[in-house]
Amino acid sequence: MSRTDLILKRLLTLHPRLIDLTLDRIERLLEDMGRPQDRLPPVIHVAGTNGKGSTVAYLRAFLEAAGKRVHVYTSPQLVNFRERIRLNGKLVTAPVLNAALEACEQVNAGQAITYFEITTAAAIKLFAEVPADYLLLEVGLGGRYDATNVVARPLGAVITPVSIDHVEYLGPTVKIIAREKAGIIKRGAPLVVGRQTEDGLASITEEARRLGVTPFIAGQDFDGFVQNGAMLYQDEAGLLDLPLPALRGAHQIDNAALAIAAARHFGLGLTRAQLAEGLRRVVWPARLSPVRGKLSALLPPTAELWLDGGHNEAGGAVLAEALRDMNRAWPRPLVLIMGTFANKDAGGILAHFGHDPKLVLTVKIPGERASWPARTLADLAIAGGLKARPMRSIEAALKAAAAIPDARVVICGSLHLAGEVLKKNGTPPT
DSSP states (O other), rough: HHHHHHHHHGOOOSSSOOOOSSHHHHHHHEEEEEEEGGGOOOOEEOSSSHHHHHHHHHHHHHHHTTOOEEEHHHHSSSSOGGGEETTTEOOOOOHHHHHHHHHHHHHHHOOOOOHHHHHHHHHHHHHSSSOOOOEEEEEESSSSTTTTOOSOOOEEEOOOOOOOHHHHHSSSSHHHHHHHHGGGGOSSOOEEEEEEOOOHHHHHHHHHHHTTOOOOEBBBTEEEEEEETTTEEETTTTEEEEOOSSOOOOOHHHHHHHHHHHHHHHHOOOOHHHHHHHHHHHTTTTTSEEOOOOOOGGGTOOOOEEEEOOOOOHHHHHHHHHHHHHHSOOOOOOEEEEBBBBTTHHHHHHHTTTEEEEEEEEOOOOOTTTTTTHHHHHHHHTTTOOOOEOOOSHHHHHHHHTTTTTTTEEEOOOHHHHHHHHHTTTTOOO
């Protein structure tokens, strides 16, 4: 076990629950640390259910194409905890991370605090100490009481599409969940809002009005769409003709448009050429990404292997539609290898695929007790009219998929499963 792992293991013992949404503990710790949250670079705060990470990835790509120094905070990691913290575009090194975690641990002095809160405090400490032009700060869970919501005066806030997820913490309806996401809105900070349901938008605009903020809304104030093999973006300032983003799927047009809207609405001063370069170079692993390496070698050379970390019903919907678009352009038999957590609506996720998959192979997420058992997940797929089989491992599932000629094999259902795939494949994010 690495020194980082040993520190993180100790930090897990500081609170009996992994998630306990409140700002009291992290505000107390940051106060004892000298309020590093007041010394951050200009912050773009991003909340939502789906598309947060992709939106952050686009913003990072745009800003770095303009030569800006960009800090990034995202969660969870796929393989290594260091993925959560980027200092000036580079993953934090283990020695720097360890020193920050231990400094927070020492100041905290054994008081109750959750794992996410104290690790977020360590990230904030680093972001305050290392000079940069911008900090892209992704919410962990919810918004109002998320540990990242300690920034009093962000440059701007972004709320990506809101859907049902984490109901045990955020509430049972989109209207209630959106109200929690809208907790990142701050008086005096501009707000850009992704495409929402009617109820979700109502909650967000109500909170924005209360704080005197006029939201800049997808489908009303700006939009993005595909025409003649290019991406077109339009807002009140005019029309931009741009290349298609490197990230695949129609939903990525919406994510890219949201990031472009934020860049323009927040006055980042980016040129069309810089936005275009960002769209071409953007990287965000496990979002309908091709997999090449040790695991793809288990399939015939004529097969494709893809990886997607979408883990809720909305994520299933966009993945299913993206795969249909791929199939229209290049038809292949679809094989899903799926593993997800038992608190997710696995049947709802699978329902979006209709009868498209020729076969569903189910796996338990390695090392995760809260994962659906492979047998139970296969039964859910069968109940939905799909041909399905439980498999003992990812490798066994790939070998079974290899029996279907020229298959398009897609591993999906969980970011944790995606992380295991990248680890086994020897291709962790860098």
